[in-house]
Amino acid sequence: MFKKILIANRGEIACRIIKTAQRMGVATVAVYSDADCDALHVTLADEAIHIGAAPARESYLVAEKILAAAQITDADAIHPGYGFLSENADFAIACAAQDVVFIGPSVAAIAAMGSKSAAKQIMEQAGVPLVPGYHGDDQDPAQLKSAAQTMGYPVLLKATAGGGGKGMRQVWSEEDFDESLAAAKRESLASFNDDSMLVEKYLIKPRHVEFQIFFDHLGHGIYLAERDCSVQRRHQKIIEEAPAPGMTDTLRRAMGETAVTAARAIDYRGAGTVEFLLHQDGSFYFMEMNTRLQVEHPVTEMITGLDLVEWQLLVACGEPLPLTQEAVQIRGHAFEARVYAEDPDNDFLPVTGTLGRLRAPDESRYVRVDTGVCQGDHISVYYDPMIAKLIVWDESRDRALQRLSNALSQYRISGAVTNLDFLYNLATCRPFEDAQLNTGFIDEHKNLLFQTRSENPARELPLAALALLLHRQRQAKQVISCLDPYSPWQDNDAWRLNGTHRHRITLRCQQQDYTVELEQQGAQYRINALGEETLLAGTLEDETLRFESAGHRQHATLAYTHGGFTLYLPEGACHFSEIFADTGEKEKAASDNGLRAPMNGTIVTLVAKTGDQVETGAPLLVMEAMKMEHTIRAPCRGIVQAFCYASGDLVDGGATLVDFIMSEE
Ligand code: ADP
Secondary structure, three states, X not given: OOOEEEEOOOHHHHHHHHHHHHHOOOEEEEEEXXXXXXXXXXXXXXXXXXXXOOOHHXXXXXXXXXXXXXXXXXXXXXEXXXXXXXXXXXXXXXXXXXXXXXXXXXXXXXXXXXXXXXXXXXXXXXXOOEOOEEOOOOOOHHHHHHHHHXXXXXXXXXXXXXXXXXXXXXXXXXXXXXXXXXXXXXXXXXXXXXXXXXXXXXXXXXXXXXXEEEXXXXXXXXXXXXXXXXXXXXXXXXXXXXXXXXXXXXXXXXXXXXXXXXXXXXXXXXXXXXEEEEOOOOOEEEXXXXXXXXXXXXXXXXXXXXXHHHHHHHHHOOOOOOOOHHHOOOOOEEEEEEEEOEEHHHOOEEOOXXXXXXXXXXXXXXXXXXXXXXXXXXXXXXXXOEEEEEEEEEOOHHHHHHHHHHHHHHOEEEOOOOOHHHHHHHHHOHHHHOOOOOOXXXXXXXXXXXXXXXXXXXXXXXXXXXXXXXXXXXXXXXXXXXXXOOOHHHOOOOOOOOOOEEEEEEEEEOOEEXXXXXXXXXXXXXXXXXOEEEEEEEXXXXXXXXXXXXXXXXXXXXXXXXXXXXXXXXXXXXXXXXXXXXXHHHHHHHHHOOOEOOXXXXXXXXXXXOOOEEOOOOEEEEEEEOOEEEEEEOOXXXXXXXXXXXXXXXXXXXXXXXXXXXXXO
């Protein structure tokens, strides 16, 4: 076994690898950029080497700096994690030249799968089923368009060098082809320095089912069951599970053996993932192979009881696979939810912030939290905004899902907008409980998943107002008891000599403001919201709101989060913030117009012209942030008075982009 390994990565994956290495008695070396001086992975490792400035291209992506760190520390091997240099064949070559083991497949295998087009050509020859498409070398736009025409719309344009959903565009009709091709090429060039495209038939509502495969040096290869990663936003996974619901033994064998055939076609070694699109009729097609450990590998670990990083180290040392195919056992069901600093209500755009409060659910044999950040850490623009992976396991899917929603409601993060409420809504919604999975899931069920869902928060509003009132009373009590524990003024139960005490609270939910009136009558509150009267009794203990209505006692969890609080009920999460009369309108106007830069970025092109009269949703300009293009659209009917920036300009997150005048209706 290696004596010491260097981990050429950061965040949760670096921490994850360090944990296994330490358990195996292997010393670890971390590398870190200026932004990560106090990061968790640096603290956990036995040694750490500074490798440069915060931008990844000046640190984590610089092969020479990583190799120099390995040399200084005398590391035997380098684990690349995922992302960064993990699928970079030149880096694997450089490792070999320096006599350091690259913990991953051979250079040839990485190179073979590095281009989506080349990979498809290899798989076609190996008899692996492919989605109908064009993956040739002729990149003439006319050729790509005619290929699209031949296979029929809708089609999907993909960057051949692509990954992370970048450089990918759905095209629904011929008229949109040229514009989509131009945008996909621009995005691909910016991200991968290569704008070659392939065109595929766009399958409607398939499932994304992938197989974990493992090969050793002796040519033994097996599959470790599958993962269903169908629930995606922007073609990127957000929640994964294993095994795939509804998977039969026959289909698992057929797909698993195809995955092994695919890997064998490139003489594979180590851990890899073969991704398939699974059609509703049970047919499946190779999509791509990832020649590294996947973000979602923990769900496979939970159902097989194996440690895949341990296997990676064993295989990299030349040891045979620890298990045969027949000996692989699957037990129970696991989910992984990716907790991100991102705003689901703003097209899931990444956000930055300092994690003022971070409390993860307690870990147990059922709950695992893989993270690379601590309270007080900053989520910066430099790296992926993932805060943690929450992984749960239980004997059945239902029970595991119950654990997932419980664990999500225990998470507390403030300082950055997160997708926690969205994940909770996902985990508790009926279609997900019923495993109606497909890659269009989020779009199909958006009314259940987003804060901006259409219906009124009629059930949640009285509860939220009551919770806020009880919270205020508790705070007032704490202040008074600090000053004088025996004061009669401690009884802040709103008792009045002649009559009752009324409260009026304005809450914002789903971008709407609601005024709620509460009148205390003994132990009960008469609550008027949305024209309905509700009689509720309630107490707030720590973060639990216990309430009773007509003898029915229930409870909800209250989480103080970024800019307000979230109420977690069994049927979903709802976020509220309190609005004060004088600031309400101004705040609403500023947040509603949506014409601010969602984050730091560059203006790519101005689509509308100054003076244009536009309809709601019309594209005004395109900006690029984090290597992805975002179209800024008209929030309502109006006139483009002026653009504040020109194409090519750099803009700061939050900057006003367009001077826009709303039309009088
Ligand atoms: P990337 O490498 O950029 O992540 P992938 O090729 O893995 O891109 O595809 C990402 C996702 O896009 C898939 O999980 C799937 O949801 C969707 N997708 C890819 N190809 C197709 C297709 N031909 N039809 C429908 N959806 C597709």
